[in-house]
Amino acid sequence: MIRQNQRFLTQIYVLADLSCTLLTFLLAYWLKFNSGLFQHQYSLPFKSYLLWATVFSFASILIGFYVRFYAPRRRKNFSYDTMKIIQVQGLSFLGLLSLLYIAKEVHISREFLAIFLSINVICLTIYRFAVKQTLFRLRRKGFNKRFILIVGAGSVGRSFNESIKMHPELGYEVIGFLDDFQTEHDREYGYMKPILGTVDDLEAVISHRTIDEVIIALPLKAHKKYPRIIDQCERAGVKALIIPDFFDLLPARPFFDNFAGIPLINVRDVPLDELSNQILKRIFDIAFSLAAILITSPILLGIYIGIKLTSPGPVIFRQERVGLDRRTFHMYKFRSMHVFDQSTADTQWTVENDPRRTRFGSFLRRTSLDELPQFFNVLVGHMSVVGPRPERPYFVDQFKEEIPKYMVKHHIRPGITGWAQTNGLRGDTSIHDRIVHDIFYIENWTFLFDLKIIVKTVTKGLLSKNAY
Structure with missing residues (x-):
C-alpha cells in the first residue's frame, strides 16, 4: 500500500505557511510602526491589522489548494515552487485589496501592505528552498524513499532506471523489473537490478514487497496486458504510470493534452503555451523594454548623431526576419554598414573585417549597441527580450533542411538575447549548438530563467569577439 505520509506533509506545510505569514505580519508591523524607519499618520489599531492578516493567511491557504500548491512536488524543481508562491501571494493580495475596498477600510497603511507582501514572498521562498534542500539531502542519504517496480525490462525500462539513478535527490529507488523475457534481457543489458519474475507475477510481488509506484514500460504489442496490470495496481493501492513504447522517438518533455475530450500526447512541452506564462512574459517584456528605452535614450540620441556624421x-x-509561428516581421537595428543592395544583406553573412562596415558601425556591432532599436520590436509584439535569435528567411529555408529540429525555435517569440548567446554562441559559431541551446530554453522556460539570461547578458554578453 502507498504510505500515507503526503497528507501529513501537506498539513505541516499548511501550518508552516500560516506561521510564516503571521510572523512576517508582525515583522512588517514593527518595521512600519515601531522601528522608526517610516513616518506614519493615523492608522487602524493593531487588532484590525491582525484581523486582516489572518484573513489574508487563510485566503492564501485556500488559493494554494486551488492552484495545487500543496500537491506532491517531489518531481518539481524549485523555480516551479517560486512561481507558485508568487501566484498564490499575488492572488491572495488582490483578494485582500478587494475585501478592504468592500469593507471601506480607507485608513489601512499602503506602505504596510507593500512591506508585508514583499517580506512574506521573500520569507516563504527562503523557507521553502531550505525545506527542499533538506529533503534532497535526506533522500540522498536514503530517507523518505519511494520504491518503484518497472514492468518491462527492455530499452524503455532500462532508460528509465538509468534516469532514476542520476537523480538520487528525488528519493526514488527501483527495486527490480518484471518481464516475460528474463534470459534475453539479462544477456542483452546485464541488469544491476534483478528481474523479479514475469508480468504475471505482479500481484504476488506487490503483496510481498513495499512498492509505491509501478512503471509500465512494455512494448505496444503487449498492450492487451495493460488493463490487467492497472487493475492489479489499483486493487493494491499502488500508483501505476505508463511510459509509451514510442518514448524514445519523442522529445525530452512530451505531455498529455486534451482536445474535444480526447487525450492527446503533445510531443513537446512548451511552458509558454500556457496563457498565464504568456501574460507574465508579455507584461515583463513591455515594462523592461520601456525602461530600457528611457534609460538608454541619451545613448540612442548619441548613436543617431554618430551614424549621421x-x-x-x-x-x-x-531587415525581414522569421519570428513566432514562422511569420515574418521587420527587425530594427542601427545601421552599421554602408548602404548597399538589400538582397546582399538578406543572403550573406557578415564576416570578420567585413569591408561593408563603417568604422562607427564596427564599434556598434562589437558592443551590441546596434541591437538597441529592437526594444521597439518588443513593444509592438514582434519580439521578446529573451528568446531564440530570429534569422533571415533565406537562411531559415536553408537550415530547416540541414539542422534537425531547427524550426522548433519558432514555437515562441524570438528575443534580443537568448540562452545560446549568453553561452558564447553568436556570430560565426555552430548553428547546431545554437539550436540545442534554444530548444533547451523553450522546454525549460521560467521567469527566473529569463532573469538569469538578462543578468548574464548585461554582465558578460554585451561584448563578443564573434560579433562582426
Whole structure:
C-alpha cells in the first residue's frame, strides 16, 4: 500500500505557511510602526491589522489548494515552487485589496501592505528552498524513499532506471523489473537490478514487497496486458504510470493534452503555451523594454548623431526576419554598414573585417549597441527580450533542411538575447549548438530563467569577439 505520509506533509506545510505569514505580519508591523524607519499618520489599531492578516493567511491557504500548491512536488524543481508562491501571494493580495475596498477600510497603511507582501514572498521562498534542500539531502542519504517496480525490462525500462539513478535527490529507488523475457534481457543489458519474475507475477510481488509506484514500460504489442496490470495496481493501492513504447522517438518533455475530450500526447512541452506564462512574459517584456528605452535614450540620441556624421544613409536598418509561428516581421537595428543592395544583406553573412562596415558601425556591432532599436520590436509584439535569435528567411529555408529540429525555435517569440548567446554562441559559431541551446530554453522556460539570461547578458554578453 502507498504510505500515507503526503497528507501529513501537506498539513505541516499548511501550518508552516500560516506561521510564516503571521510572523512576517508582525515583522512588517514593527518595521512600519515601531522601528522608526517610516513616518506614519493615523492608522487602524493593531487588532484590525491582525484581523486582516489572518484573513489574508487563510485566503492564501485556500488559493494554494486551488492552484495545487500543496500537491506532491517531489518531481518539481524549485523555480516551479517560486512561481507558485508568487501566484498564490499575488492572488491572495488582490483578494485582500478587494475585501478592504468592500469593507471601506480607507485608513489601512499602503506602505504596510507593500512591506508585508514583499517580506512574506521573500520569507516563504527562503523557507521553502531550505525545506527542499533538506529533503534532497535526506533522500540522498536514503530517507523518505519511494520504491518503484518497472514492468518491462527492455530499452524503455532500462532508460528509465538509468534516469532514476542520476537523480538520487528525488528519493526514488527501483527495486527490480518484471518481464516475460528474463534470459534475453539479462544477456542483452546485464541488469544491476534483478528481474523479479514475469508480468504475471505482479500481484504476488506487490503483496510481498513495499512498492509505491509501478512503471509500465512494455512494448505496444503487449498492450492487451495493460488493463490487467492497472487493475492489479489499483486493487493494491499502488500508483501505476505508463511510459509509451514510442518514448524514445519523442522529445525530452512530451505531455498529455486534451482536445474535444480526447487525450492527446503533445510531443513537446512548451511552458509558454500556457496563457498565464504568456501574460507574465508579455507584461515583463513591455515594462523592461520601456525602461530600457528611457534609460538608454541619451545613448540612442548619441548613436543617431554618430551614424549621421560618419556615413550617408538612413539611421535605422530594417531587415525581414522569421519570428513566432514562422511569420515574418521587420527587425530594427542601427545601421552599421554602408548602404548597399538589400538582397546582399538578406543572403550573406557578415564576416570578420567585413569591408561593408563603417568604422562607427564596427564599434556598434562589437558592443551590441546596434541591437538597441529592437526594444521597439518588443513593444509592438514582434519580439521578446529573451528568446531564440530570429534569422533571415533565406537562411531559415536553408537550415530547416540541414539542422534537425531547427524550426522548433519558432514555437515562441524570438528575443534580443537568448540562452545560446549568453553561452558564447553568436556570430560565426555552430548553428547546431545554437539550436540545442534554444530548444533547451523553450522546454525549460521560467521567469527566473529569463532573469538569469538578462543578468548574464548585461554582465558578460554585451561584448563578443564573434560579433562582426
